[in-house]
Amino acid sequence: MNNVLTIAMPKGRIFEEAAELLREAGYKLPPELDDSRKLILDIPEENLRFFLAKPMDVSTYVEHGVADAGIAGKDVLLEEERDVYEVLDLQISSCYLAVAGLPDHPMSDVAPRIATKYPNIASSYFREQGEQVEIIKLNGSIELAPMIGLADRIVDIVSTGRTLKENGLIEYEQICDVTSRLIVNPVSYRMKDLQIDELAERLSKAVSSRQGGKTVG
Ligand SMILES: Nc1ncnc2c1ncn2[C@@H]1O[C@H](COP(=O)(O)OP(=O)(O)OP(=O)(O)O)[C@@H](O)[C@H]1O
Numbered sequence: 779m780n781n782v783l784t785i786a787m788p789k790g791r792i793f794e795e796a797a798e799l800l801r802e803a804g805y806k807l808p809p810e811l812d813d814s815r816k817l818i819l820d821i822p823e824e825n826l827r828f829f830l831a832k833p834m835d836v837s838t839y840v841e842h843g844v845a846d847a848g849i850a851g852k853d854v855l856l857e858e859e860r861d862v863y864e865v866l867d868l869q870i871s872s873c874y875l876a877v878a879g880l881p882d883h884p885m886s887d888v889a890p891r892i893a894t895k896y897p898n899i900a901s902s903y904f905r906e907q908g909e910q911v912e913i914i915k916l917n918g919s920i921e922l923a924p925m926i927g928l929a930d931r932i933v934d935i936v937s938t939g940r941t942l943k944e945n946g947l948i949e950y951e952q953i954c955d956v957t958s959r960l961i962v963n964p965v966s967y968r969m970k971d972l973q974i975d976e977l978a979e980r981l982s983k984a985v986s987s988r989q990g991g992k993t994v995g
Pocket residue numbers: 788789790791792832833834850851852853854871872873918935936937938956957958
């Protein structure tokens with residue numbers, strides 16, 4: 779395949795929403811794509827190659843230039859601070875980052891413990907609040923930490939609020955909104971400008987038509 783554009787796609791919840799958006803943008807993605815176990819998927823008719831990656835790793839592939847573009851949550855971009863261009867807010871996988879914990883549980887005075895998948899975001903958030911905290915990095919089921927006495931607070935994603943509610947936790951502060959973004963490798967942006975512009979433009983039209991025609995950027 780000549781001039782193939784490689785796109786790192788996150789496996790899991792973003793994948794479905796991203797594939798739907800690409801289809802709305804007119805890309806003919808075969809139905810097999812949705813439940814394939816393959817990690818590299820070629821779509822020769824569209825000159826596209828997809829890498830199926832862990833959501834946290836997408837920006838790594840794009841920064842290293844093995845993928846020209848990728849789709850990543852704003853949470854991952856804030857946490858990883860990779861050298862990539864963020865070119866479009868796709869308005870999918872919408873959620874927010876928040877500080878949560880047990881109700882009526884004040885933070886310890888001395889180095890309160892914060893459990894999170896996002897150690898960099900959590901550290902800078904509490905630093906900006908002027909609080910010295912101890913960060914405990916976990917990889918999932920973050921809500922367990924305050925329930926079993928591992929942490930005073932968590933910094934985690936909230937979407938419907940169901941996980942917090944069903945585990946008896948409350949939200950203390952909201953940190954920032956999160957949606958998925960189209961990201962691009964800076965060198966690819968120069969070398970494959972026409973293809974990348976076309977991808978961004980088609981996706982942007984699909985996003986704005988979902989919003990009743992409003993322009994998005
Ligand atoms: N509950 C949610 N609702 C909506 N979007 C979410 C939710 N949780 C996470 N996201 C967004 O989706 C992205 C991927 O989340 P996902 O849970 O699929 O990844 P992960 O936890 O890294 O993967 P895995 O569960 O395979 O370890 C996150 O980076 C975030 O942007």
